[in-house]
Amino acid sequence: MDDRMGPAGTEDVDADAEATTAGPRRPLDQMRILRAAVEFIDVNGLSKLTMRRLGAHLGVEAMALYRYVPGREQLLDGVVEMVMDELYETTNAGGLSTSWQEYLQMQAHAVRTIAVKHPRIFPLVATRPPSAPWLRPPLRSLRWVESFLQGLHDYGFRPKVSVAVYRSFATFLLGSLLLESGTLEDLTITEKVNLAFIEDDDLSSYPMISAVTEELKDGGFEVEFEAALEDLIERVTVMRS
Amino acid sequence: MDDRMGPAGTEDVDADAEATTAGPRRPLDQMRILRAAVEFIDVNGLSKLTMRRLGAHLGVEAMALYRYVPGREQLLDGVVEMVMDELYETTNAGGLSTSWQEYLQMQAHAVRTIAVKHPRIFPLVATRPPSAPWLRPPLRSLRWVESFLQGLHDYGFRPKVSVAVYRSFATFLLGSLLLESGTLEDLTITEKVNLAFIEDDDLSSYPMISAVTEELKDGGFEVEFEAALEDLIERVTVMRS
């Protein structure tokens, strides 16, 4: 991926059609590997992803992957980048906005879509060490940041304000979506119960919590997200002054 | 940690004085192990923490740890809990507040203090699967949540509002602090450079970014944190209505 590629490579047509039961043995390539990794984590969770298993998933021995990927850590970086590129596509597909408010809304929803679609991957997106110190998670793509800043510029934001907005925006998305994806993941699996060590959730000794258990349980993430987003936009309005 | 303990146990005096070069061989216990783990991660990073190395750090073989801790995963849960207990102490030490605004400020700053003190651990705090679905990171302690809700109650918040505030508060802290701690970690080490794969940060093709590199670099986390906090409080004011 040194040579950045749009949707053009050795395989434009026939996208996403490799099954676990190997097809006619198309030769490996980086994209195939990354896509397989994304899919694998989505299904089995990050902790189950090993080079050997990913290899098997692609009908190949583990070591074959190393010709296309420097190592596991970098593979994970690639996964993050891959997922965020999904975002980039979503975003640009969404038609033009008529106001900066709409623009921010669209961007926020696009990121949330990703987070909801890949709850097992999103924590990775959020915690991987940033490749540049000012590339704040979850917005890790230079291309994305560039286009975002451009967008703000087009709506008349001055550079300094744009940066501030970018920061608030990133913080907001990170907080909301990391929480939501964490919960989503939970619902899916429940891999290994950690109770009984350190934490015996005996609510009886926590009266305030018991009193509102119902409200606490209820996800309501979407509502909360929208509310916080509205609020952020409000805040940006002030920044613009 | 089933029997929760304040500062009282086999060792009240002489706190934190175990060096790598074993002392007179005090017998192991869970607290010692957890504290050692926290310290170890602070210094060497999570990825370097192995049972063997932690053992060595305590002057003991790896397997000795298993008498006090079920396994590595649970050890990490314990680390999180340990760090968050630090928060609990900080918070209660801080004297009483005279308004709910002050109260929220104090809590927020307490959490931030932790995040800044343990940047390598905070991502763990943020991403570990929650032991209860409504225990939102980074506020993972039942005790803490209970006391927080109690606090709000004392300032006249109605239950439903308290829950909403708790959520917004958690989201805000998670976003801000995860970003900040991520950056802090970066400055400390730089363990393994991931450049040259997927990401050759050649700014020349990103004009908007280049134009504001300076502003982007500059941390300014504290300022941003305070601003966002003010804003949250503003928002809570509205919620209270």
Add this chain to the structure above:
DNA sequence: CACTGGAGTTTACATTGTAAATACCCATGC
């Protein structure tokens, strides 16, 4: 045909988490 270079495999090894068996030690029975 021999040959060369790339794609995938085999083999190998150090490191990890952890189970099971063992050795150690100190306090109590006589």
Add this chain to the structure above:
DNA sequence: GCATGGGTATTTACAATGTAAACTCCAGTG
């Protein structure tokens, strides 16, 4: 004194992992 026993730490062992190095296989070129 010595046996004994219960808890604490060590030893040994093993399967799983990431990855280096050598190897096999084969298509395409001279």
